[in-house]
Amino acid sequence: MRTLAAILLAILSALIVVATSPAAPNAPEVAMQPPVKGFDIRPCQDCHRLPNTNTNEGVRAANQLCLECHGQEACAHQEKGRKVSLKVDVDSFGPSRHRFVACLDCHYDVGRSPHASAQGVQCLSCHTYHGEGDFGGPHLSVSCEACHNKSKLVKLDKKQGRVGLAKVDAKGIPLSLVDHGKSDYTGEQFCLRCHVTGNQAGAPAQVLPAKGFICFLCHTASFSAGGPWLGAGLVIFIIGLLVMIRFWLQGRVQGEEGSLHNKIARGSENLVQVFFSHEFWRILGAFVLDVLLQRRLLQESVQRWFVHTLIYWSILTRLLLGVFTWLVWQAGPGSDLAVALIDKNHGFSAFFHDFTGLLMLLGVILSALQRVVFKPKNVDTNTQDALALILIGLIALLGFVLEAVRITLISLPPAQGVYAFVAYPLSRLASGMAVDWNAAYVWLWYAHGILAAGFVAWLPFGKMRHVITTPISLMMNRDLK
Amino acid sequence: MPDNEKTPGTQGSQEVTAQPAEVEPAEAQEIQTETSPSKLEKSQVPEQTQDAAAAEAAKPARPKVIPVSALDSKRIMQLQACTRCGECLNWCPVYDQDGREDILPRKKAADFLKILQSQHGLLAKFAGREDAGTLAKLVGKVLGYREVTDEQIHEFARNLYECSTCGQCQIVCPANIDTVNLWEEIRRVLVMADYGPLEQQKALVKSVKSYDNPWQQPRTARAKWARRATKEKLIADTPKDIKKKGGKILLYLGCTASYDTNVRQVAVSTVNILDSLGIDYGILGNNEACCGSVMLRMGDPEFERVAKHNIDLFNSLGIEALITSCAGCFKTISEDYPKVGCLNFEVMHTIQFLTRLLEQGKLDFKQPVEKVVTYHDPCHLGRASGVYEEPRIIMEAIPGLELVEMPRNREYSRCCGAGGGLKAGYPDIQNKMAQERVREAVATGAQELVSCCPFCFQGLQVGISAIGSELVARDLSFFVEEALGVAPKPEQKKKPAPKAAPQAAGTPMEAAAEKVEDKETEPKEE
DSSP states (O other), X not given: OHHHHHHHHHHHHHHHHHHHSTTOTTOSSOOSOOOOTTOOSSXXXXXXXXXXXXXXXXXXXXXXXXXXXXXXXXXXXXXTTEEEEOOOOGGGGTTSGGGGSOHHHHSTTOSSSSOOOSSOOOGGGTOOOOOSSGGXXXXXXXXXXXXXXXXXXXXXXXTTTEEEEOSBOTXXXXXXXXXXOBOXXXXXXXXXXXXXXXXXXXXXXXXXXXXXXXXXXXXXXXSXXXXXXXXXXXXXXXXXXXXXXXXXXXXXXXXXOSOHHHHHHHHHHHHHHHHTSTHHHHHHHHIIIIIISOHHHHHHOHHHHHHHHHHHHHHHHHHHHHXXXXXXXXHSTTOHHHHHHHOTTSHHHHHHHHHHHHHHHHHHHHHHHIIIIIOOTTOOOOHHHHHHHHHHHHHHHHHHHHHHHHHHHHTOOHHHHTTSTTHHHHHHHHHTSOOOHHHHHHHHHHHHHHHHHHHHHHTTTSGGGHHHHHHHHHHHTTTOO | OHHHHTOHHHHHHHHHOHHHHHHHHHHHHHHHHTOOHHHHHHHHHHHHHHHHHHHHHHSOXXXXXXXXXXXXXXXXXXXXXXXXXXXXXXXXXXXXXXOOGGGSHHHHHHHHHXXXXXXXXXXXXXXXXXXXXXXXXXXXXXXXXXXXXXXXXXXXXXXXXXXXXXXXXXXXXXXXXXXXXXXXXXXXXXXXXXXXXOHHHHHXXXXXXXXXXXXXXXXXXXXXXXXXXXXTXXXXXXXXXXXXXXXXXXXXXXXXXXXXXXXXXXXXXXXXXXXXXXXXXXXXXXXXXXXXXXXXXXXXXXXXXXXXXXXXXXXXXXXXXXEESOHHHHHIXXXXXXXXXXXXXXXXXXXXXXXXXXXXXXXXXXXXXXEEEEEOOOTTTTTTTXXXXXXXXXXXHSTTEEEOOOSSOGGGXXXXXXXXXXXXXXXXXXXXXXXXXXXXXXXTTOSEEEESOHHHHHHHHHHHHHHTOOOEEEEHHHHHHHHHTOOOSOGGGGTHHHHHHHHHOSXXXXXXXXXXXXXXXXXXXX
């Protein structure tokens, strides 16, 4: 009797294995056969229960069920006449904490009939997106597994506008993606699965540095140097600033003519005193009215105020939004607001950046017209003035070109593209051109970045230092009529 | 000249600038007896500058070092706050007469910045040194180091002094650069480095140092106007000496109203007004000394000494308030003295004082003054001190008086060019500026051009004479006196003064010369 039972159990087990195996040639779509009714060898609760996956025990119990099949060598399915293994190697979870995570916590839509995943693995139910500083940008349209999975074949899904793992290799041979081991993403080598010439992911043909600190001027960025060029710009800017302040400090400070040390002491003492007095409100008033709203310029000339404000407020609002985005991100990485703000393709961000960029360009053009065509008698253009306009204009222009190329590369759908009302039409134009945009993007990016770095580096030395000195003057002379 | 020997200025000036002190004794005599500042300009200056130029051509002098530590650091910062936008070009009253870019605030700021950078900038530390090696020089050149020559600094000084420090540029400056203080402080360091003031202006400064007034008149003659006015029955009695008899209010007359017979009306009217209102006031008489405005505007570092002396004197009087009818003195005492020392009294322009009395209902204008006038805001009263409305309130209150504004009024009032040493340094430009202002006044259809400043009175008079206008320059105190009905009988005697000028018409120089002669003959009579 015992022997009979043992034999029966063995047969049944074999039957289940065979039944769940997709090897059944007739029904490749149905991954798993429903349990045959009438048998009570196995309690229903073995499968139909909800183990507490918050405990290691629960995880183990839940995973055991999955591994009953997916632990078997024979677990595979047929695709295009080829057998693709579905056997999960438990050891490939390695030392990662994922070995304490239930399969169903990631593959959450497979625990039903039919046994297939419609949405794939859901990393974002636990993890957040990368911020602006990591890996040169947020990579919002790149699925996690595109980088974190060991499979190196990555592809842009043009319908979804997302970069994910390729299901077939270059020759059309289906790939098995069961390896749960993490790719080694230290070092730049791993970026090369996308960032190479002729990639399928719509990525630039080279790894570009993250946006550095100086990029805050117009974009949300990170507190990093951002590669040698941007870093050099920042360093020269800081040196220039120090040299400038040192130059001012050759004069008296609060009547102190002696050592630099004393001057700094007196100066900062006075600064603190003024700041923590009722004067603070008057300084604030001057800051709002004179610095932010440019009241004094408006009093003299509405036209000049308008042109200046086009450039000034475009940059200022971009700077403010960039800093705000950074703060929101720090407060809650991955929050809906934070993700919407760092998403360049989000309707608001796309519109905002195109709009301010356009105003900036308009300001530069009007200003250039004043200087070159209309030439009112008070306008005298020297190299510094020309350089300032050319730099700002070029940087803004290249910004638009860059955005257009990016949109071309990622094949942004028109429904999303409409918000980028300048860059999207440009991208249509670009996609019609026979240019290797993956490679061109790199060059354009460096041109934009290096010009911006140059602009920032030049800031304390030339005409543009007025963005530092003039506000100080306005706040300092708040009492003057 | 008994006062000449112990000039309080000499010691101080030796400390800071050697040159003016050296020449002083010899030249002071000459100026006093023979010539006026404006004459001096015509006769001596071209030769001197040529000589200087010739001397420099012979040996390329290394520029003298500008004492940067004497500048306030915020001034240096503000040099860099200029964006060269050129708003100053649209408004500068001097530029309207001499359209040279070099005299524009934006250019002066840039030029002085270049001078400072060539001497005190980071690059100057190695590339600008006399013993700098070829490599250092080359590196400096690549990084943009530019040397500034001695002659360029002289040139800059000439441009800097071609400015009446009227403050119009500051009003219109979108960066709100405190230009007046900037120009004055730069002038001060230029004087310290012996680049200023201009030869033509030295007499003025020297006169203040020697005689405590810029008009080369003896100290003892300061209160003479009062004695004469009493004799002529223009005023009831000589005002009491505040030092001896005390008083709640000090009437500070200022040099111009005290010494210039053409402007004497200002002093006379003020005294009559105060007398009629029964104000407890007094004057300093011969103890009054120049407020030092001339020195401050032209950058003489001795201003501080003059200011200190006056502050101590004023503070010792135990007065409640100091009032003055001179906008220049008012600005200097109320705005500039507090930087030197504390004042224990209130400082008011007479017009402010009268406005206060008017508001208290103590002024009763019973005599209508049927005149159409226009008002010229003095730079020092308006832009520098923010007193725009008080004179208009007074004029509004005077029955019959109709005020027609000029297109440029209040903070945009066009400077007549009399201040800041411009009249001494560049008389013809001042003349043209005054003409421009007078033409503006004439265009309003007004009969009289009213102001609140003896300096403006002088300056505008130059313009009136030059274009032979029928317009009469007036100090507002004159109308107040008339409206109060307090002017003593022999009013006719006062009239010749303003009328004398249009007769002299001809060239401005003649007019100016005539005026000075007028002044000079006066003290000699005694």
